[in-house]
Amino acid sequence: xxxxxxxxxxxxxxxxxxxxxxxxxxxxxxxxxxxxxxxxxxxxxxxxxxxxxxxxxxxxxxxxxxxxxxxxxxxxxxxxxxxxxxxxxxxxxxxxxxxxxxxxxxxxxxxxxxxxxxxxxxxxxxxxxxxxxxxxxxxxxxxxxxxxxxxxxxxxxxxxxxxxxxxxxxxxxxxxxxxxxxxxxxxxxxxxxxxxxxxxxxxxxxxxxxxxxxxxxxxxxxxxxxxxxxxxxxxxxxxxxxxxxxxxxxxxxxxxxxxxxxxxxxxxxxxxxxxxxxxxxxxxxxxxxxxxxxxxxxxxxxxxxxxxxxxxxxxxxxxxxxxxxxxxxxxxxxxxxxxxxxxxxxxx
Numbered sequence: 001x002x003x004x005x006x007x008x009x010x011x012x013x014x015x016x017x018x019x020x021x022x023x024x025x026x027x028x029x030x031x032x033x034x035x036x037x038x039x040x041x042x043x044x045x046x047x048x049x050x051x052x053x054x055x056x057x058x059x060x061x062x063x064x065x066x067x068x069x070x071x072x073x074x075x076x077x078x079x080x081x082x083x084x085x086x087x088x089x090x091x092x093x094x095x096x097x098x099x100x101x102x103x104x105x106x107x108x109x110x111x112x113x114x115x116x117x118x119x120x121x122x123x124x125x126x127x128x129x130x131x132x133x134x135x136x137x138x139x140x141x142x143x144x145x146x147x148x149x150x151x152x153x154x155x156x157x158x159x160x161x162x163x164x165x166x167x168x169x170x171x172x173x174x175x176x177x178x179x180x181x182x183x184x185x186x187x188x189x190x191x192x193x194x195x196x197x198x199x200x201x202x203x204x205x206x207x208x209x210x211x212x213x214x215x216x217x218x219x220x221x222x223x224x225x226x227x228x229x230x231x232x233x234x235x236x237x238x239x240x241x242x243x244x245x246x247x248x249x250x251x252x253x254x255x256x257x258x259x260x261x262x263x264x265x266x267x268x269x270x271x272x273x274x275x276x277x278x279x280x281x282x283x284x285x286x287x288x289x290x291x292x293x294x295x296x297x298x299x300x301x302x303x304x305x306x307x308x309x310x311x312x313x314x315x316x317x318x319x320x321x322x323x324x325x326x327x328x329x330x331x332x333x334x335x336x337x338x339x340x341x342x343x344x345x346x347x348x
Contacts (some may be wrong), residue, residue: 021066028074033082036113039071040089043119046126046158056122056159059091064163068095072102083107087115093197094167097175100182108182109207114189116176118169121194123160124150126169128252128283146295147254147287148196148220169195177202185209187244192219196254199223202231210236212244219251222287225260228253229268245269247278257289262308266316270323278335279324281305281317 044057074080090096121127125148184207199221212235232245262284269276285307286293294307328334
């Protein structure tokens, strides 16, 4: 079931948001030149005690459609023809496709910065938070729950929202990849997902004005090591300069069973990316069938940089991040530095 509120409160909330939507539309209508645009929907989560109650946040479809129409109105307007920086946090992958359809092709190709975040994490595999509940119920089950491939609602304690029932994120991920493929002159790309998406499905070809990705951020995707390297190594037509990558952030990225190893990625970044200034990772890992799979104990809380049985993975990551700290001029000069993770003390 989904959470509900009293009829009077819901009606009042609808009126308030309808007014807000009209104000947003009026604001967009009066804009003359938009180079950067950011819009975020509220996230949705599943919640359960694992025994008696099972809940999922749901979206008001009428209000959602109204807001999407307003966004499409703006993206198609003359003012947005100047857009170079687009940041969107949308409920599902299908919604990315809906908005992408309203963006002219020339605008997609002139985008330099693209940030996409999926915020509906309801349903099986939508969040690592749901693993905790599942482990209490079924001890010893690691796959497919740890791999995030679980899709059977009947075997899950995490119910989907009304949006996920109609448009599951995994089933519509091609709409995300198609949009990114059309934005082929980017300097920075960020993609943060809820249900894992397969990065290997991205068939990205550099555009005529592409000079390489300076910044790449990925969260909750599956990938082969070669795919990660290939995306960062991509260069423009005739480009012979060094790899452009300066800032890289991987969070909860899993490598497939036959997808290589993290040590290969770390070594390549150290050797092939002389401009690299910043590299941050959280909860990297492998599929449970990979030889280097390490069973992460999420019940303990906190985070780890990488879950791996490979000593080489750990050594290469340590070396890469240590070198970047030195390159920056020491821990105090390195953004987001954590001394316990690198191995220096505060006075290094």
